[in-house]
Amino acid sequence: MGRHAMIMDWASEGQNRPDIDPPGLFDASREALLFLDHHRLSRTTNSYALALQTVLHPYGPLGQDVARRTDGGVRLTEDDVGELMPLVREHEAIGPAADRAQLERDLSDHAEALDSLTSDARQITSDFTSDVAALRHGKTLGNDLGPDSGAIALLLEQLIARISKTERDLEELSGSIAALRSRIESVPQNDDIDQLTGVMSRTGARTLIEGLASDSHGYVVAACSLDDLEGINERYGRSVADNVLRAFVATLRQVGEGAEIIRWQGNLFVVVLRGRPLSMVAGMMEDARAAMQARTLRLRGSGEPIGVVTMSAGVAVGIGVPMQEAFDRADALRIVASEGIGNRVMSRA
Template structure:
């Protein structure tokens, strides 16, 4: 019995140590949501959640709080258990977006069915008109009866009314199709855009990266992470934290305006430089970093100083044979080195 207890304690100790290593590797704070998520992954290493995490982190990419929320970690980092989610929490936005897409798909299906009904009805009318017209023609040829001519006129007049009605219905369907196409384009754009900052989101960035690889463009990628962002949320609240994220997003967008800037998750942003040598990409990103560091933020409500806000970054050139995981893995390691080097700086491949 003592041996069994000892073995049980040993397994628990190993799991506890593995959870700590998992949180440290992904630089996640030790809060109940992150701990529970790590426990669920590591206690079933062959389960579907562990497989999904392995796929997302292939090449050294670390998990963000957004990833954990999307994978089922419903508590927002820094929010006490049982507290209501922030109004802009990603799971709620995802549900809204999904409902919108489902509604548009249902409308599209109804429109296609309505269009098909109109075409089928019009086809039946024209087939019947052709049959009756041939019968009247044959009657005129056989008997010379002038009343048959009156019947042809009547049928032609009736058919003209049906054609006009069908044209009106087709015009209505066309207008609805144009409106639906516009809404679908908006929904597709919403699905690829971060709702807080207005930047492209992770999905949009990964699609653009894949396209750049197929075009064999001269590409460098950077991961930028806001320094000590958790302390901003802890001291001033998530509303102020959101304003900081929007300010960083705008600084990166304006400083790297010819290149793709995206919010990758949480306080993490990514930049894809295309057509620039790595040294030029570094110079561009350094300008954005310096602009952010030079600015002094104040609380909107009280005008009290918020202090300096900075970000650190890792920048790497994309090499032949790279995947998005391997390239971002290198950039993430460089970002970690920049954090270790005192923050508010950029590390690049040597």
């Protein structure tokens, strides 16, 4: 079961997310791969990081050292890569501070895109096979010579073009994944952020929670969870269940503009909005419920749908009271909403 992973429905992914990579990274990734091929270097994490930083900063200390070592057409060696790594790390350290959880999410998105391209390649082969079969069965009466050679040639030309584009996309994406892995390794973990989903951890929300009781405008708390995450875990394994949680959080982000999202524990998330009416937050949760139900989540590789995934939520108001009090009321409503088949949102002032 552990071999499974998840791909998401692309129409609803990637919205309202900050661009964490410098402009032109995909173009730079392609140039970095060409750099490695030219120098006949293995595509390791270190060699790719070296190539990428050289491409991005040709006139920096690293670029100048690479130019000196390759003067006269000399190729870099694996030993050169090892010697130049301190300069590579210096360039990475100068870059904008990166949020590890955001990088992890971006890496997950890239991995899903990689699987999508793999599925595309499989579809190309399937389409070609179907087209050839259609030509074979579409022979005119009395013609026993088989499919028209001109039509076959056209199909082959189209197949080659589609495969070439897919290969370029795969090369580009693979390079970006290697760059992200390198950046993730250099960013320390932050206990204030939930590493799986990228939202605030309960520890990270401490200041927010403490300040809610004194908020004169009041606040609204929504407690929400997926209805059958344990069943998904049992049927498909932990990696699939984890990716479903990421999809859940992505949905909450898309509908919860201005909301603070906290992973309270396991499958339980808390959404907090200050100075908003209960009806507005209840409406947000209803939108999240409908959006989650409408998503098509499939297994990587096989493309098999895992079935409808639903959520339930409880929403309550807090004015001049500790957040725990409002949370307890919201969570009690969530528990009632999740009974039976779940897929409900309940609210109470």
